[in-house]
Amino acid sequence: MGETKQFSTSINGDRWSLDTTDGVTVVVHTGNGPSGGHQTRTPLAFFLEQSVGKPEHTALLQVLGQSQEEVEQQLQGDNTETNSQKTAMEYRRLGGRRLAKVDDNIVSVRSWEDDPSEAEAYWQAHVEPLDHEKRQEVALHLPSISDR
Known part of the structure; x- marks a missing residue:
């Protein structure tokens, strides 16, 4: 694992963080304890596309310090x-x-x-x-x- 930064926690204890390893950034979702605490890793671009309107999406944009439009423009050139x-x-x-x-x-x-x-x-x-x-x-x- 590389550099990890948590950016959102839900009311039920689920957590979202960014993990950057070898220049590739993914969103890591860690389920709450009662659900088993399982982790899923989603490519940043896919997460931003799929989570629009959810609190974790807004929190991620705040962490990135950018608007959705700015992030999308940057990701269009991403060939990773x-x-x-x-x-x-x-x-x-x-x-x-x-x-x-x-x-x-x-x-x-x-x-x-x-x-x-x-x-x-x-x-x-x-x-x-x-x-x-x-x-x-x-x-x-x-x-x-x-x-x-």
């Missing part, structure tokens, strides 16, 4: 997206509904609804053939069940 992130984002764009479950650092994927056929075909073609470690990397870029 990994293959696993690209794969997960394309799956989500196609309507994929699988969620990441991280339990004691064991990463798995859960689904309560069927994926649209296009998303399911993409998952079968681009994620299932990957080795276990690479599938876990893709899963870490999916929304977490603890965020629901």
